[in-house]
Amino acid sequence: MDNNDVLAAPAPQLGAKPQPGGLKLFMRRLVSQRMLVLMSVPFVIWLFVFKYVPVWGWTIAFQDYQPSLPFKEQAWVGFKHFHALFSEDRFLIALRNTLAMSGINLVLGFVTAVSLALLLNEVRKVAFKRVVQTVSYLPHFISWVVAAGIIQTTLAPEGIVNELLKAFGAIEAGQEYLFLGKAEWFWGIFGASSVWKDVGWNTIVYLAAISAIDPAQYEAAEMDGAGRLRRMWYITLPGIKPVIIVLLIMNIGYLLESGFEPQYLLGNGMNVDYSENIDIFVLKYGLQQFNFPLATAAGMFKTVVSFILLFSANHIAKRLGQDRLF
Amino acid sequence: MANATGASRPARGSRRHASVGDRTFDILNYVFLTLLMVVTLYPFLNTLAVSLNAASDSIKGGIHLWPRQFSGENYKFVFGEATIYNATLISVLRTVIGTLVTVFASAMVAYTISRQEYVLRKFVTIAFIITMYINGGLIPNYLLIRDLGLINNFWVYILPGVIGVFNLIIIRSFIEQLPESVIESARIDGAGDFRTFINIVFPLCLPVLATVALFTAVYQWNSWFDVFLYNSSNVKLSTLQYELQKILQNSNTTSSAASAFAGSAASSLKVSPVSIRATMTIVAAVPMIIIYPFLQKYFVKGMTVGGVKG
Numbered sequence: 317m318d319n320n321d322v323l324a325a326p327a328p329q330l331g332a333k334p335q336p337g338g339l340k341l342f343m344r345r346l347v348s349q350r351m352l353v354l355m356s357v358p359f360v361i362w363l364f365v366f367k368y369v370p371v372w373g374w375t376i377a378f379q380d381y382q383p384s385l386p387f388k389e390q391a392w393v394g395f396k397h398f399h400a401l402f403s404e405d406r407f408l409i410a411l412r413n414t415l416a417m418s419g420i421n422l423v424l425g426f427v428t429a430v431s432l433a434l435l436l437n438e439v440r441k442v443a444f445k446r447v448v449q450t451v452s453y454l455p456h457f458i459s460w461v462v463a464a465g466i467i468q469t470t471l472a473p474e475g476i477v478n479e480l481l482k483a484f485g486a487i488e489a490g491q492e493y494l495f496l497g498k499a500e501w502f503w504g505i506f507g508a509s510s511v512w513k514d515v516g517w518n519t520i521v522y523l524a525a526i527s528a529i530d531p532a533q534y535e536a537a538e539m540d541g542a543g544r545l546r547r548m549w550y551i552t553l554p555g556i557k558p559v560i561i562v563l564l565i566m567n568i569g570y571l572l573e574s575g576f577e578p579q580y581l582l583g584n585g586m587n588v589d590y591s592e593n594i595d596i597f598v599l600k601y602g603l604q605q606f607n608f609p610l611a612t613a614a615g616m617f618k619t620v621v622s623f624i625l626l627f628s629a630n631h632i633a634k635r636l637g638q639d640r641l642f
Numbered sequence: 643m644a645n646a647t648g649a650s651r652p653a654r655g656s657r658r659h660a661s662v663g664d665r666t667f668d669i670l671n672y673v674f675l676t677l678l679m680v681v682t683l684y685p686f687l688n689t690l691a692v693s694l695n696a697a698s699d700s701i702k703g704g705i706h707l708w709p710r711q712f713s714g715e716n717y718k719f720v721f722g723e724a725t726i727y728n729a730t731l732i733s734v735l736r737t738v739i740g741t742l743v744t745v746f747a748s749a750m751v752a753y754t755i756s757r758q759e760y761v762l763r764k765f766v767t768i769a770f771i772i773t774m775y776i777n778g779g780l781i782p783n784y785l786l787i788r789d790l791g792l793i794n795n796f797w798v799y800i801l802p803g804v805i806g807v808f809n810l811i812i813i814r815s816f817i818e819q820l821p822e823s824v825i826e827s828a829r830i831d832g833a834g835d836f837r838t839f840i841n842i843v844f845p846l847c848l849p850v851l852a853t854v855a856l857f858t859a860v861y862q863w864n865s866w867f868d869v870f871l872y873n874s875s876n877v878k879l880s881t882l883q884y885e886l887q888k889i890l891q892n893s894n895t896t897s898s899a900a901s902a903f904a905g906s907a908a909s910s911l912k913v914s915p916v917s918i919r920a921t922m923t924i925v926a927a928v929p930m931i932i933i934y935p936f937l938q939k940y941f942v943k944g945m946t947v948g949g950v951k952g
Binding site: 342345346349351352353354355356357359360362363364365366367368369370372373374376432435436438439440444447448450451452453454455457458459460461462464465466467468469470474476479512516520543544545576577581595598599602603608611612615616618619622623626627 | 765889926934
């Protein structure tokens with residue numbers, strides 16, 4: 317099979333300038349490492365086809381794209397479709413909804429997950445804690461389709477939420493709310509649904525960080541007469557602060573990724589003004605109305621802004637002396 | 643971990659001081675967490691109860707945790723449909739094949755980029771990492787899949803997602819922690835890279851590969867968007883999740899054209915759209931609900947290995 321002598325010499329770094337004769341050396345190494353090449357290069361080709369070729373498709377955003385014409389005959393129109401995009405009301409609404417929902421998700425997601433992790437950490441009965449954790453992970457493992465089915469049932473006029481409201485006298489029979497029909501409530505329903513689905517799962521990282529806190533700190537605080545709430549506030553919370561900050565910054569990088577499935581699955585004609593985000597906009601204009609250039613421009617705008625946000629987020633996390641996420 | 647230290651904390655001295663406050667806190671905490679479990683579980687149990695309740699009775703509402711008029715009709719109806727039978731098969735197939743392909747391919751590439759002497763190591767690693775930041779987006783991806791002839795094709799479920807960068811990175815970190823001596827001794831025995839990978843590295847990686855396999859299996863089982871986007875005109879390639887999505891869409895828009903299946907449910911006397919929706923929801927969710935408690939430690943490991951450090 318391959319030669320063992322590849323281990324003998326230190327490997328040259330690719331990207332380092334090949335010295336005179338370097339190319340020859342590089343080729344010789346490549347041949348002697350042909351098995352590694354065979355094991356990885358087919359997947360680089362796969363990567364190129366499925367991940368890099370679509371980026372070339374961004375050219376559509378700068379053309380008056382005609383699907384029937386070959387690439388060379390497409391008419392180039394510069395930033396025309398981007399101008400159209402930003403004067404399109406539906407897009408501006410989608411942009412607002414995207415930012416609002418990812419903002420809600422970010423704040424609500426953090427506050428609830430950190431709080432739940434703190435509360436779980438205070439549970440002393442191991443069995444009880446295990447049960448709560450296992451139960452709270454459950455909604456994470458079901459698809460958004462299943463979750464949407466469950467949410468629709470729960471929020472239906474005959475669903476449990478309306479029944480509870482009736483039981484507490486907040487509404488009379490016959491006044492049941494059609495929750496998903498109230499457009500201005502959609503952001504709240506979306507936020508609550510996301511918390512329901514992922515709050516347990518999101519505690520994992522914080523619980524791991526909490527378990528790394530030195531128990532001596534708690535003992536010292538207890539000696540000083542600090543109660544439970546004070547210990548949570550002055551020891552646990554500062555102990556996981558680095559993790560919180562890194563995750564917060566990284567999530568800011570995903571600000572334009574408000575998700576697609578919950579909005580699409582829970583969205584309907586009545587709440588469209590608050591549920592339609594950029595991803596749904598792209599789907600509607602692209603694949604339902606066949607306005608490929610406008611939809612591609614919207615998708616490209618999202619990717620480019622996300623790219624800038626992610627890179628800055630990574631950079632800031634590094635500056636703060638934390639590990640980058642990737 | 644944390645609760646172990648909690649239990650070993652001295653139970654005397656200052657504890658008595660704060661005992662009233664502490665006890666109140668404990669009680670409130672237990673009450674709150676129990677409430678949280680109820681809120682999490684109730685919707686599932688309610689859906690289960692509706693699916694096991696006679697459809698004609700469910701319409702009256704008021705079903706909570708237990709079926710009022712027990713009936714297996716809904717399940718009989720769902721599994722009597724050839725569409726659902728076939729969709730279950732496709733869901734299983736894409737989960738099994740997708741998981742096997744992803745695990746094998748990710749492990750193999752991860753092995754190559756863990757070899758410090760590999761001349762293309764940096765090139766391959768960077769080529770993969772860049773794709774985390776940039777993607778073509780929906781329309782260019784759709785046009786690519788169309789041009790590759792993958793529309794109305796089973797392999798559209800497998801091919802676009804063969805290797806995820808996240809998986810690649812956690813497997814590579816795992817391999818790099820293995821003792822180099824194990825790999826070297828294989829080489830001294832004359833094994834090439836592929837044999838070293840298959841015989842030595844792959845078996846040693848099983849713990850991390852279990853994590854990757856589980857993440858992939860959950861992803862594959864739960865996917866519906868690729869079915870909707872690429873294979874919606876071929877009912878033979880439909881999956882359980884997509885059939886459920888069509889039913890939801892149907893009850894959402896009340897345009898009965900969305901799903902012939904839900905339409906036939908409405909015309910049948912024994913079942914109703916509401917009970918079929920509940921039944922399909924349970925059928926689509928149950929495999930994951932059954933397996934996750936046993937496998938959660940692998941998921942948790944994957945989250946804490948991959949989530950905090952790349």
